[in-house]
Amino acid sequence: EREKNIMTGVLGLKTKKISDIMTHLIDVFMLEADRVVDDELVLTVHGYGYSRIPVYEKQRDNIIGLVNIRDFALLDTESGKFTVRSVMNFYKHRYGKVIMSDDSCYDVFNQLKKEQYHLGIVAEHDSSSKKDPKPRAIGIVTLEDIIEEMIQEEIIDE
Numbered sequence: 001e002r003e004k005n006i007m008t009g010v011l012g013l014k015t016k017k018i019s020d021i022m023t024h025l026i027d028v029f030m031l032e033a034d035r036v037v038d039d040e041l042v043l044t045v046h047g048y049g050y051s052r053i054p055v056y057e058k059q060r061d062n063i064i065g066l067v068n069i070r071d072f073a074l075l076d077t078e079s080g081k082f083t084v085r086s087v088m089n090f091y092k093h094r095y096g097k098v099i100m101s102d103d104s105c106y107d108v109f110n111q112l113k114k115e116q117y118h119l120g121i122v123a124e125h126d127s128s129s130k131k132d133p134k135p136r137a138i139g140i141v142t143l144e145d146i147i148e149e150m151i152q153e154e155i156i157d158e
């Protein structure tokens with residue numbers, strides 16, 4: 001039965017659009033670029049526990065980069081001189097892979113895997129060209145989302 005489910009899941013990847021399985025922008029934990037990094041922010045980041053956190057400027061659909069939860073370890077929060085932007089510019093993690101919202105899960109899986117991205121930023125098809133480094137985001141997707149779809153089960157994160 002489990003094998004049957006996995007087969008169905010894998011076959012379904014070609015017809016299912018990434019926008020059907022993505023995490024919608026409204027549910028994404030993100031940080032505003034100009035926010036000062038204080039203890040409260042570090043606690044919030046650890047409270048959510050996500051490894052990768054998109055950074056936005058002005059509007060949430062304007063994602064300008066990513067920070068990692070680990071970037072906040074060993075950071076001096078007392079001085080009040082670090083902003084999310086300065087942390088982002090210091091570590092310079094790669095921007096997430098830009099994914100077009102009507103790409104199939106199968107295509108996105110290959111795109112992420114090929115270029116070894118863990119996270120994709122899902123952008124609306126009409127409002128951004130593939131070359132645009134800052135697309136209008138509508139959600140995010142990680143390899144885990146696609147693998148869950150493949151095995152048709154929730155993955156319980158540690």
Ligand code: ADP
Binds near residue numbers: 050054
């Ligand atoms: P993590 O490594 O942070 O646990 P995963 O890649 O395992 O993240 O993804 C687990 C789930 O969490 C996926 O559904 C993914 O879309 C979602 N996710 C990842 N990062 C974030 C975030 N910053 N805000 C909201 N959801 C996220």
